[in-house]
Structures are given as C-alpha cells and as structure tokens.
Amino acid sequence: MSERVLAGARLYVDLFEVNPPFTPWMFMPAVALAHALGLSPEVVIHLYAYAICLVGLGFAALIAKQAGFAENRTLFSMLPLLLALLVILPGNAFSEREHLGVALFLPSLVLAAWRATPTDGARPGMLVAVLAGLCGSVLLLVKPYYALVVLAPAFYVAWRRRSIWSLFAIEHWVIGFACVAYLVAVMLLYPEFLSVIYPTLADTYMRMGNLPGLLIAYGPIYLIALLILRFLRPGLPLSPLVSVFTVASLAAMVPLIYQAKGWPYHAFPAFSLVLAALFLRTAQIDQSSPGKAIEPARKLLLAAVIAAAAIPFMKTQKPNAELVVKLEAAVHQPTVALVGSDIAAGHPLTRMLGGTWISRYCSDWLSESALYLSAIATGNGDKEAADHYREIADRYIDGKLAELETKRPTMIIIQKNDRALAEELSRRPDYVRFTQDYRAVAEDETVRVLLRDTSVSQAPSPAAASD
Structure with a gap:
C-alpha cells in the first residue's frame, strides 16, 4: 500500500x-x-x-x-x-x-x-x-x-x-x-x-x-x-x-x-x-x-x-517454504491476483516472489462479509437485508471478474477455506472460461496457486468475437 x-x-x-x-x-x-x-x-x-x-x-x-x-x-x-x-x-x-x-x-x-x-x-x-x-x-x-x-x-x-x-x-x-x-x-x-x-x-x-x-x-x-x-x-x-x-x-x-x-x-x-x-x-x-x-x-x-x-x-502466517521454492522455480516477478478473503493468503507471498499485486483491494474480504451476512439474513427471514448484501457481493464479484479479465495476472492464489467465494465464482461461466488458461503449479494446506499457461492461445471473449 x-x-x-x-x-x-x-x-x-x-x-x-x-x-x-x-x-x-x-x-x-x-x-x-x-x-x-x-x-x-x-x-x-x-x-x-x-x-x-x-x-x-x-x-x-x-x-x-x-x-x-x-x-x-x-x-x-x-x-x-x-x-x-x-x-x-x-x-x-x-x-x-x-x-x-x-x-x-x-x-x-x-x-x-x-x-x-x-x-x-x-x-x-x-x-x-x-x-x-x-x-x-x-x-x-x-x-x-x-x-x-x-x-x-x-x-x-x-x-x-x-x-x-x-x-x-x-x-x-x-x-x-x-x-x-x-x-x-x-x-x-x-x-x-x-x-x-x-x-x-x-x-x-x-x-x-x-x-x-x-x-x-x-x-x-x-x-x-x-x-x-x-x-x-x-x-x-x-x-x-x-x-x-x-x-x-x-x-x-x-x-x-x-x-x-x-x-x-x-x-x-x-x-x-x-x-x-x-x-x-x-x-x-x-x-x-x-x-x-x-x-x-x-x-x-x-x-x-x-x-x-x-x-x-506466536502463530506464524509465513508461507510454506516448499511452496515458495516451487513458485520461485516456476515464475519470476509475476503479476498476482487472489481469490480469497484472508490478506495472509496473498501477503507476504507476493513480495517474496517479487510479484506485483493487481487489485485495489488487499483481499476479497468485502465479498466474504457480504455473502456471510446475506446467508445470515436469509436464515433469519430478512429478505430486504439478504438482498442488500447479495447486491454488494454481486457488485464486488462483477468488478473482480472485470479486473481479472483486464489485467490477466500471471498468477492466481486461491484460498482453500474460503468456499463461499469459490462457489460463487464457479457458477460464473466467464470465470470458468477465464481459468481454463491457468494450471495448478503448487499448493499447501491453505492455498492453491495457478499460473497462466502461455502456451495456450488466448481465445477471444464472445463480445470480442461478435465485434
């Protein structure tokens, strides 16, 4: 920052x-x-x-x-x-x-x-x-x-x-x-x-x-x-x-x-x-x-x-040493995105790799909060609050997908225990299509890391094809 x-x-x-x-x-x-x-x-x-x-x-x-x-x-x-x-x-x-x-x-x-x-x-x-x-x-x-x-x-x-x-x-x-x-x-x-x-x-x-x-x-x-x-x-x-x-x-x-x-x-x-x-x-x-x-x-x-x-x-949030070694061997100074709500999933790993953080957010905390509060409101029968938080989450996810598509990061870090956001993204065809150009290269107990496969040709989006 x-x-x-x-x-x-x-x-x-x-x-x-x-x-x-x-x-x-x-x-x-x-x-x-x-x-x-x-x-x-x-x-x-x-x-x-x-x-x-x-x-x-x-x-x-x-x-x-x-x-x-x-x-x-x-x-x-x-x-x-x-x-x-x-x-x-x-x-x-x-x-x-x-x-x-x-x-x-x-x-x-x-x-x-x-x-x-x-x-x-x-x-x-x-x-x-x-x-x-x-x-x-x-x-x-x-x-x-x-x-x-x-x-x-x-x-x-x-x-x-x-x-x-x-x-x-x-x-x-x-x-x-x-x-x-x-x-x-x-x-x-x-x-x-x-x-x-x-x-x-x-x-x-x-x-x-x-x-x-x-x-x-x-x-x-x-x-x-x-x-x-x-x-x-x-x-x-x-x-x-x-x-x-x-x-x-x-x-x-x-x-x-x-x-x-x-x-x-x-x-x-x-x-x-x-x-x-x-x-x-x-x-x-x-x-x-x-x-x-x-x-x-x-x-x-x-x-x-x-x-x-x-x-x-005394609990440390330092990234797994083996994970860092694998990533250093696979990529140099990557542009990095995170799919997850914990700032520790992306930092300090990004700096340890000499990477560049692409997002204006430090993590996806806003979507996690909104999705959680929407689920609570739904369970309590409060439709107005549920719709309000659902709108916040959808707006954030739309912005995130646009950011990923525009900046096309070299690396995507996926936080394993943030299932709510992962499930939301998995329902989005544009996200599924976007991640097809990435392959998993390393993981530990907390994160799974994807790298963009440069050997795969970048298929144009439907909008671009129609143009």
Whole structure:
C-alpha cells in the first residue's frame, strides 16, 4: 500500500484501504526512507518498530526516574524484561499499529501513576506532559476506541486524588487537540474515507465477529493473569504504577471484545499491559519487610503465565517454504491476483516472489462479509437485508471478474477455506472460461496457486468475437 501511494496511487480511490489515514502516515516515512537508501522496506520497518519500542520505554523510564517511585531501583533492573515484552511477546502482532501505539503510550501511563502518587515532591513539568501527550495520542489516532485506555487511568487518578481537576492535565489536552486536528485533516484530505470506506466497513466487516472463540482463546489466561497480581504479593496493596497499568489493560479488553475478531494484534494492548503490571508488581517494595524476596514457586508461576499469554501471538502466517521454492522455480516477478478473503493468503507471498499485486483491494474480504451476512439474513427471514448484501457481493464479484479479465495476472492464489467465494465464482461461466488458461503449479494446506499457461492461445471473449 505504501509503495503504491508513493508511486502515485490515490489512497481510498485507486486503493481501497480499510484503515484510516494515520495508518499509512505511520508507515509511509519508513518505506520512503528504505527506497531512498536502497534498502528492503521490511528491514527498515523492523528497525523502525524497534526504535519506537526503545523511545517509548526509554521515555517512560525517564519519567519514572523524575517521579522517584519507591520501586525504581528494582524497576530499572527489569528494563530488559520490559523491552522483551515489547519486542518478543508481540510475535504475530510485531509492528502492527497496536504494537507501536502501546509502546508510545507507556510514558502516559507512567505519568498518570506519578500524578496518582501522593507526594510533596516535584510534579511533572510542562515539556514532559506535552511530549507524553503527543506519544499517547498515537494509540487513539490508530483506533479511536482506544480512548477508553486513556480515560480509564485518568479517572483512576481523579479518584485517587479525590479531584476532578486531574482530568484536565496537560497531556489530556494535548491528546484531545491531536485527535481534533487529525479529524479535520481526514475530512479535508481524505473525504472518501468518511463518505465511502467507513460506511462500507460499518455495513459489512464490522458486523462480523466470533465472540465465543475470542473468549475461549484469550479469556482464561487473562483472568489468571489478573489473579496472579494478588497472588504474587499477598497482602501488599497495588501501587499506583501497578494500578494504572492494570486499569489500562482492563480498558483495552473492551475494544478487543467489541471488535470480536480475535486477531493477535487486537489482543496485544490488553495482554502487554497486564503482563507489564505483573512485572511492576514484582518490583514493588513491601515496607513491612523491604528485603523479602518473592518465593521461587511464585516466580515460576509468573513465568508460566507469561509463556501461556504469549501462545496466541506466536502463530506464524509465513508461507510454506516448499511452496515458495516451487513458485520461485516456476515464475519470476509475476503479476498476482487472489481469490480469497484472508490478506495472509496473498501477503507476504507476493513480495517474496517479487510479484506485483493487481487489485485495489488487499483481499476479497468485502465479498466474504457480504455473502456471510446475506446467508445470515436469509436464515433469519430478512429478505430486504439478504438482498442488500447479495447486491454488494454481486457488485464486488462483477468488478473482480472485470479486473481479472483486464489485467490477466500471471498468477492466481486461491484460498482453500474460503468456499463461499469459490462457489460463487464457479457458477460464473466467464470465470470458468477465464481459468481454463491457468494450471495448478503448487499448493499447501491453505492455498492453491495457478499460473497462466502461455502456451495456450488466448481465445477471444464472445463480445470480442461478435465485434
């Protein structure tokens, strides 16, 4: 997406990008820098993500030092563990928007803990508050409903200090101004997102979810992590630092459940913050017995919880190595199309082959959503909704067939488990006729890959024959 925009494609016009503009704004500079330096964009994006993690954690540590938290000595010795939480735990979510947003949100959380700590010492300065607010705004600019993750710690601080005026802290004003400025920029620069893209998303993709599966995948280990917060240091009240991270994590669970998609990057804010709270809990000082260490059994339990919490993030979507080898031997720098709703079916395979993506869509998610919702509406006896979604699906499929016929890609990737779209296309004579010029060359558990057989003469379409 970044490369096509840098090459002159119009965002939300030539490219149907589902994310609001801050997502391309976040990654475009790194891709442009990679091109300027003649480096791989993937390498530069990784370095970019590492740098953001270091900046976020480093700034948070600087604020903690200024705040003079009682647990600072132990806390600073744990910085490598906290860095690992940012660069190893994400796994499948590494360099996602939520990953980078959480890393930059850490200073705001530490600042909130400072404001919640009763002290007669120094208070946060203007510059620190402004910079923390700018960093913290990234999480909201990524996805607006993460405003809950800002508001929950803010209300905790107000409750802790018994003063509503803490809600009007400088960093909150900065976050608010950043969000307003962003909204105005979107309205002026990309009106198509608000008038076309978002309504389409709200009508289709955002109506789909798997809440039971999400709760089964993430619920048990998250609840155990919350229980361990008390079990690690029984009888010791939660410090403001631990409380702020815990409250923010609980707030991040709301968007995860609301979206109900269950993707690892959706779960990363809630899980990374609760695990950070566990680390901070171990750093707390028990004034009744300052030198008392946590028992080895409790440390082992903590390690087990962290390992279990990391499991959902470790699943890889990397293409099968054998499949890639076969395709590299069969074709060089192909033009590529996808028949399937999962973006992972076409990416990063296309880039690994040096291919060119032909479509303005990243995948066939729109047809999948529309076909699914049409089937649900039919089952519920809602003919009007069924016809509405059927029309969306038909319009998308007609456009896809026209795109395939016009651009005639060298390679077609077919996602095996997206049967609804495959069945729809199989009923279209023009698609069946079009694929007769292709032959299967490789497949794995998830995809089957077709290559255009250049030895077969291209038969003219009926319309062309009549002309």
